[in-house]
Structures are given as structure tokens and as C-alpha cells.
Amino acid sequence: MRAMVCGTWGGPEQLTLTNVPEPVPKPDEVKIDVHACSVNFADLLMIGGTYQTRPELPFVPGLEAAGTIASAPDGSGLKPGDRVVAILWHGGYAEQAVASVQETFLLPAEVSFDVAAALTSAYVSTALALNRVAHLKPSEVLLVLGASGGVGLAAVQLGKALGAKVIAVASTPDKRLIAREAGADRVFSSAETDWKDQVLAAAGPSGVSVCFDPVGGPLFDPALSTLGWGGRYVLVGFAAGQIPSIPAHRLLVKHRAVLGSSLRYFRYHDPAALRETMDQLFAWYAQGRITPRITLRLPLEETAEGLRTLAERRAIGKVVVHVREDQDTPSRAGG
Ligand SMILES: NC(=O)c1ccc[n+]([C@@H]2O[C@H](COP(=O)([O-])OP(=O)(O)OC[C@H]3O[C@@H](n4cnc5c(N)ncnc54)[C@H](OP(=O)(O)O)[C@@H]3O)[C@@H](O)[C@H]2O)c1
Numbered sequence: 001m002r003a004m005v006c007g008t009w010g011g012p013e014q015l016t017l018t019n020v021p022e023p024v025p026k027p028d029e030v031k032i033d034v035h036a037c038s039v040n041f042a043d044l045l046m047i048g049g050t051y052q053t054r055p056e057l058p059f060v061p062g063l064e065a066a067g068t069i070a071s072a073p074d075g076s077g078l079k080p081g082d083r084v085v086a087i088l089w090h091g092g093y094a095e096q097a098v099a100s101v102q103e104t105f106l107l108p109a110e111v112s113f114d115v116a117a118a119l120t121s122a123y124v125s126t127a128l129a130l131n132r133v134a135h136l137k138p139s140e141v142l143l144v145l146g147a148s149g150g151v152g153l154a155a156v157q158l159g160k161a162l163g164a165k166v167i168a169v170a171s172t173p174d175k176r177l178i179a180r181e182a183g184a185d186r187v188f189s190s191a192e193t194d195w196k197d198q199v200l201a202a203a204g205p206s207g208v209s210v211c212f213d214p215v216g217g218p219l220f221d222p223a224l225s226t227l228g229w230g231g232r233y234v235l236v237g238f239a240a241g242q243i244p245s246i247p248a249h250r251l252l253v254k255h256r257a258v259l260g261s262s263l264r265y266f267r268y269h270d271p272a273a274l275r276e277t278m279d280q281l282f283a284w285y286a287q288g289r290i291t292p293r294i295t296l297r298l299p300l301e302e303t304a305e306g307l308r309t310l311a312e313r314r315a316i317g318k319v320v321v322h323v324r325e326d327q328d329t330p331s332r333a334g335g
Contacts, residue, residue: 003094004303007058009049012307015093017300020060023091025071025098030078030086032099035067035113035328037092039306039319040121040150041214041239046090047307052264055090062092062303065099066107066116067324076101083107083328085116087124087267087274092117093303095323102271105278110286110330118292118318119281121263125236126154127277129212129261130162132270134232138163140209143199143226145219147184148175148316151236153293155212156182161289164210167202169195169219171313178293178316196222207231220244224256233258293317299325 005018025031043061045051066085072078084106086099107116130136142159146152147168159166160183168184170176176187186202188195200207207228213220217240224233224246235258238244246258266274284290296319298306309315 001095002300003060004062004300005058006047006061009057010047012044012047012304012311015047015061015304015307020094022096023094023098025073027073028101029098030072030076030084030101030104031070032065032067032084032086032097032104033070034065034092034095034097034323036117037062037064037066037321037323038114038117038121038150039303039310039315039321041237041310042121044307044311053089060091060094060097062090062094062097062321063088064117064120065092065097066113066120067097069104070096073101078104078106083113085111085113085120087120087263093300093321093323095300103267103274105275105282108282108286111282112328112330114294114297114320114322115285115292115330117320118294119285119290120278122150122318123154123158123281123290123292124274124277125261125263126151126212127158127281128263128266128273129234129236130155130158130210131277132266132273133259133261134210134212134234136162136164136210139165141165141167141203141206143167143169143203143208143211143223144179144184145169145190145211145213145223146215146239147179147187149214149239150310150315150318151214152212153179153182153317154290156184157290159212160184161284165203167199167208169199169223175316182293190219196225199223199226203228210234212236215239216244217242224250224258227254227256229254231256235260294320296320297322
């Protein structure tokens with residue numbers, strides 16, 4: 001089968017389209033004929049050898065697989081031909097992938113393969129962070145940093161779906177426009193030195209209730225200052241590269257909490273939350289309450305270009321790799 005293979009630690013350019021043997025599923029795994037896999041920032045960390053875990057070289061990156069079941073174990077409730085999406089440790093940029101039955105989800109008829117790929121890692125991680133880590137409540141104020149990125153735009157849409165007032169921060173006018181179109185109530189430029197004051201003014205006297213931060217770096221410090229009494233700061237990632245430090249008194253003085261949120265936690269410790277969240281995402285998609293914004297679709301052999309758009313900070317919304325070109329045409333399609 002054809003796959004994008006990472007043979008040495010490095011950037012997107014070292015991925016090579018290679019013919020490799022088909023993966024062999026374990027007894028509790030399905031094999032999927034992959035149609036689509038979205039591009040995630042974690043792919044860059046993984047191929048660079050700087051992710052939390054290092055797969056053994058060579059390996060195929062790609063954190064989800066949307067497609068059809070090729071084989072499934074008896075009793076799994078899945079059968080060949082079923083349309084599914086699965087969360088993977090890696091392996092999505094290939095014509096076939098294996099996934100645990102537990103992390104494979106049947107697709108409703110209206111969810112296309114590329115929407116499923118765009119919804120999965122980014123939206124499920126974000127929904128878990130907002131619902132189960134930050135416990136965002138309706139009418140609270142949510143500040144989203146990096147608001148046009150994969151998880152950032154998901155946070156804007158999910159924040160609105162959860163009834164919050166959403167303040168979005170992004171670096172360029174086109175990124176801010178897309179955050180606004182996704183439902184953000186207010187948008188501000190992280191390139192302006194006084195963006196913190198603009199956020200504070202927009203948040204009102206109680207300040208920001210929850211900050212969703214996939215960026216870190218220079219945004220962390222001012223964003224922490226916008227949190228009001230009892231505010232929760234959810235660390236999701238450090239796309240800017242620099243990992244911030246927290247002077248502890250800044251938590252004490254306003255009874256603030258800084259929380260880490262990792263999809264891996266739920267994969268290991270709370271698979272029921274994962275399944276409930278996927279069901280909720282599918283339902284909200286069907287109702288039109290969330291719509292992944294897919295701005296670039298690429299064939300498998302151009303996966304490296306997709307990864308470069310994230311590395312060079314050019315990506316907006318989601319980039320999706322079409323592993324097979326015969327995409328289906330359900331009744332709702334992502335924009
Ligand atoms: N914890 C979890 O479960 C989980 C799940 C998914 C993703 N993540 C993490 O979340 C982060 C974002 O992932 P993503 O897939 O949404 O990435 P993405 O689509 O590339 O978005 C990242 C955003 O970060 C901002 N940014 C600031 N400095 C950057 C730089 N030097 N290079 C690239 N982007 C920069 C950009 O917004 P501006 O230009 O507007 O600043 C960009 O839109 C990553 O660290 C990823 O590992 C964590």
C-alpha cells in the first residue's frame with residue numbers, strides 16, 4: 001500500500017511516499033481503508049522527534065483515519081464496508097490503518113470522510129478541554145488564543161455552542177476574519193501590544209472565565225492577566241515553541257487555576273468520555289452547531305505541503321489529506 005513514511009527525525013520534507021506492507025490488526029483492532037486524515041500540529045512534533053512519545057523509525061504519521069472498515073473482529077459491532085473514523089497513535093497517512101475497536105466510531109450518514117477527519121483529533125481534544133477540564137458554563141467568557149488554527153477555531157465554535165461569550169485572538173486579519181465567521185463575539189490582534197487591555201475591556205468587570213491556549217510563548221503572560229476571580233487557564237499546546245513559566249502568586253491572588261488538557265489522558269483513563277464526546281460532536285454537526293472549516297485539501301503525496309502550512313503558520317482552520325480520491329457525498333459537507 002502507499003504511505004507517507006518518516007524515516008529520520010526532521011521536517012516535512014523528509015517524508016517520502018513509499019510502498020509498504022499493509023498493517024496487521026491485533027485481535028482487538030479493526031483495519032480501515034483510509035479515505036482522509038487531517039493534518040495536526042502534533043504530526044510536526046512527532047516527525048521531529050520532539051513529541052511526548054517517539055514511535056520507532058520508520059513510521060507513518062497521521063492521527064486519525066476516516067474511511068471504511070476492511071476487517072473487524074467478531075463481536076466488535078463493526079463490519080467490512082462500515083463508514084468510520086478512528087483516533088490513532090499514528091498511521092493515518094496511508095491507504096490502510098489499524099485502530100482499536102474502542103477508538104473507532106461509526107459515522108452518521110451526513111458526515112463525510114474529510115469532515116470526520118477534521119472533526120476528530122482537533123474537535124474531540126477541544127471539546128474535552130472545555131467540557132471536562134475547564135468546565136465551561138453557559139454565559140461565561142471564553143478567551144481563545146490562536147483562534148484560527150485547528151483546535152483554536154474548534155474552540156471558538158464549541159465555545160459558542162456551549163453558550164459562552166467568545167473572545168478570539170489571532171495574528172493576522174484573515175485569521176481574525178475566519179474566527180469572526182466561526183462565531184467569535186469579539187476578535188483582537190495578538191500583533192498589537194495592548195491586546196490584553198482590549199480583551200479585558202471586552203470581557204467586562206468579571207474578566208475572562210476560561211482561557212483556551214494552544215499557543216503558549218509570549219501570549220501566555222498577558223492572557224493569564226485577563227483571568228478574573230476563579231478563572232481557569234487551560235494549556236493545550238505550545239505552538240509558539242516556548243514553554244511559559246508561572247509565578248505562583250499570580251494564581252493565588254485571584255484564586256485562579258492553570259490546568260493541562262491532553263487527549264492522551266482521556267484515551268488512557270476515560271474512554272467513555274471520548275465516545276460520549278464523539279457522539280455529541282456528530283449530533284452538533286448534524287444540527288449545524290459546529291462546522292469544521294476545511295481550507296485546504298491535498299492528495300496523499302502532498303502531505304508534506306500540508307504540514308508545511310502549519311509549520312510556517314500559514315494554515316487556517318483544518319488541512320485535510322485525501323488518501324483516496326473517491327470521497328463520498330453526504331448531505332452536509334464542511335466549508
Ligand atoms: N492537548 C491536546 O489534547 C491537543 C490536541 C490537539 C492539538 N494540541 C496542540 O495544540 C497546538 C495547536 O495545534 P493545531 O493542530 O491547532 O495547530 P495549528 O492549526 O497550526 O494552529 C496553531 C496556531 O498557533 C499559532 N502560532 C503561534 N506561533 C506559532 C508558530 N511559531 N508556529 C505555528 N503556529 C503558531 C497560530 O496562530 P496565530 O498566527 O494567530 O498566532 C496557529 O493558528 C499544538 O501545540 C498541538 O500539539 C493539543
